[in-house]
Amino acid sequence: TGTVFAYGQTNSGKTYTMRGSANEPGIIPLAVHDLFRTIQQHMDREFLVRMSYMEIYNEEINDLLVPEHRKLQIHENYERGIYVAGLSEEIVTCPEQVLKFVSFGESHRHIGETNMNVYSSRSHTIFRMVIESRDKADDSDTDSCDAVRVSVLNLVDLAGSERAAKTGAEGVRLKEGSHINKSLMTLGTVIKKLSEGIKGQGGHVPYRDSKLTRILQPALGGNANTAIICNITLAQVHADETKSSLQFASRALRVTNCAEINEILTDAALLKRQRKEIEELRAKLKNSQSEHLDEDVLHLRNTLLQSELEKERIALELEEERKAKEQREKRLLQQAKKIENLSSLVLNSERDDRAIVSSKNKRRQTWCARPLSNEFSVEVQEPASEQGSASSSVRDERNMGMPPCFEELMQESYASNVEPSAHGYSFSDLSNEDVSLPDAHALLHVTSRRKPNTMKKSDQEQLRGSVPELPQDPNEQKDAMLSQEPSGLSARESEAILVIKQLQDQVNSLELEKSLIQNNLDDVLEVATQQKASFTEKYEELQKNALALQEEAKIAGEKLSALATI
Numbered sequence: 001t002g003t004v005f006a007y008g009q010t011n012s013g014k015t016y017t018m019r020g021s022a023n024e025p026g027i028i029p030l031a032v033h034d035l036f037r038t039i040q041q042h043m044d045r046e047f048l049v050r051m052s053y054m055e056i057y058n059e060e061i062n063d064l065l066v067p068e069h070r071k072l073q074i075h076e077n078y079e080r081g082i083y084v085a086g087l088s089e090e091i092v093t094c095p096e097q098v099l100k101f102v103s104f105g106e107s108h109r110h111i112g113e114t115n116m117n118v119y120s121s122r123s124h125t126i127f128r129m130v131i132e133s134r135d136k137a138d139d140s141d142t143d144s145c146d147a148v149r150v151s152v153l154n155l156v157d158l159a160g161s162e163r164a165a166k167t168g169a170e171g172v173r174l175k176e177g178s179h180i181n182k183s184l185m186t187l188g189t190v191i192k193k194l195s196e197g198i199k200g201q202g203g204h205v206p207y208r209d210s211k212l213t214r215i216l217q218p219a220l221g222g223n224a225n226t227a228i229i230c231n232i233t234l235a236q237v238h239a240d241e242t243k244s245s246l247q248f249a250s251r252a253l254r255v256t257n258c259a260e261i262n263e264i265l266t267d268a269a270l271l272k273r274q275r276k277e278i279e280e281l282r283a284k285l286k287n288s289q290s291e292h293l294d295e296d297v298l299h300l301r302n303t304l305l306q307s308e309l310e311k312e313r314i315a316l317e318l319e320e321e322r323k324a325k326e327q328r329e330k331r332l333l334q335q336a337k338k339i340e341n342l343s344s345l346v347l348n349s350e351r352d353d354r355a356i357v358s359s360k361n362k363r364r365q366t367w368c369a370r371p372l373s374n375e376f377s378v379e380v381q382e383p384a385s386e387q388g389s390a391s392s393s394v395r396d397e398r399n400m401g402m403p404p405c406f407e408e409l410m411q412e413s414y415a416s417n418v419e420p421s422a423h424g425y426s427f428s429d430l431s432n433e434d435v436s437l438p439d440a441h442a443l444l445h446v447t448s449r450r451k452p453n454t455m456k457k458s459d460q461e462q463l464r465g466s467v468p469e470l471p472q473d474p475n476e477q478k479d480a481m482l483s484q485e486p487s488g489l490s491a492r493e494s495e496a497i498l499v500i501k502q503l504q505d506q507v508n509s510l511e512l513e514k515s516l517i518q519n520n521l522d523d524v525l526e527v528a529t530q531q532k533a534s535f536t537e538k539y540e541e542l543q544k545n546a547l548a549l550q551e552e553a554k555i556a557g558e559k560l561s562a563l564a565t566i
């Protein structure tokens, strides 16, 4: 529904606004032409246009198209809403026809002469057009709908809103004025209440207090688009009226309407529409089902694929870590072996030195390079058992890396230090003599020049191979050894100690690295376990959702089939 009011004091141009002139058409001719132009544009629909024209004069409703129809009553029912019973409605097909009826109606309108306007409108007129339309398509077309859309256009020319005294009205004019003012007063009250939101709060709006507000009830705060044109005169004498008109307009601005499309549905049309809705819903459901299921399956597949890939990646990482760990352990074992070997070498070397010192002592006391005689005797200072055990243990240890033959050493010692020719002495002679021979270990000092050769070639290579970190420059090596070693150690010992230290450092760093990698491995394992758990959880959740969706789809399908049966 659309409604246009022309509101204002007398002689302000309301009638002119609504009707206009031949050169300057007003709202009524403009709206009529526009309506028929729109109808022509909608070829897919068929239209039925009806018009009526009435006036409210002294709170009486008169039919302007059939002047005999006077004092018509207002009724209201569910189907038609508020309507004027007995009001004639002319079916019109073109603008000219409408305007002709309007002119006819105007000629029967109540006008009177006032001080202000010779042809003053003494009544409110309501020009109404009812437009019904529906789709042109035939019954076999399932896309069409039989619903009839009903639109109403009210164009209202109100009587002057001025106070009676100003117009100089008296007698009949005065009575007219009071009635006119009653309708306009009620209109003002209704607009005021609506603007204050009384209707929204469930308050009373006095539509029934006047014929005008009762007929136009849907246009005032109801199902309509409403425009109020407020006409004013600029003359200083009408300042109060102008102010009052503007106040009315200001209040009207705050009224909110809610326009809806009005449709009349027959049973057949209703059934057809519902069937159509069912079809639409069914198609939508089918689409949404298949779309959702496809999406879900795709999503699940993706998730599975991702989790599989992740699992493979983690397995690869674990395998690599395991291999690296094995290699490290292998290296550690090798290093430990080397350290063990080197340690044994150092121990041998130390014991050799001790033995040398011991033998030196003995030589000083018990054996010297002097002519041997049969009375030659040797005083053994240390207990023989101790010496013997020391000798044997040293010999045993020496056998691990340095295997010089005792007999050889003996022979060499005597060959180099004892001159048999000078002393008339030979080993064979001595063997049968009752003399105390020096301890075998004590003789080692005699063969000290052979010591470097006593180390196995393989041991030497091993030692060389295990000291790659030593400074290449001999001076540097020497310096490094001197700075780290206690004085009194041989170069080989210092070297070995240095290597051991370096190897121990390496072992320590490798141990550290190992523990770090172990930690990393633990972390990776933990993350992998967590991810696996979350993936499993997600997978289960998605499966649940898919089941729920299937259940919903099933229920919806059942509902639809039930609806279709109905």
Ligand SMILES: Nc1ncnc2c1ncn2[C@@H]1O[C@H](COP(=O)(O)OP(=O)(O)OP(=O)(O)O)[C@@H](O)[C@H]1O
Residues within 6 Å of the ligand: 008, 009, 010, 011, 012, 013, 014, 015, 016, 017, 117, 119, 120, 121, 122, 158, 159, 160, 161, 231
């Ligand atoms: N815009 C306009 N252009 C030319 N003439 C106008 C215009 N507006 C009003 N008039 C003239 O002013 C006079 C009064 O206008 P009109 O009858 O429309 O006033 P009204 O508000 O309807 O008065 P009433 O309430 O007494 O009927 C008329 O003679 C009309 O032709």
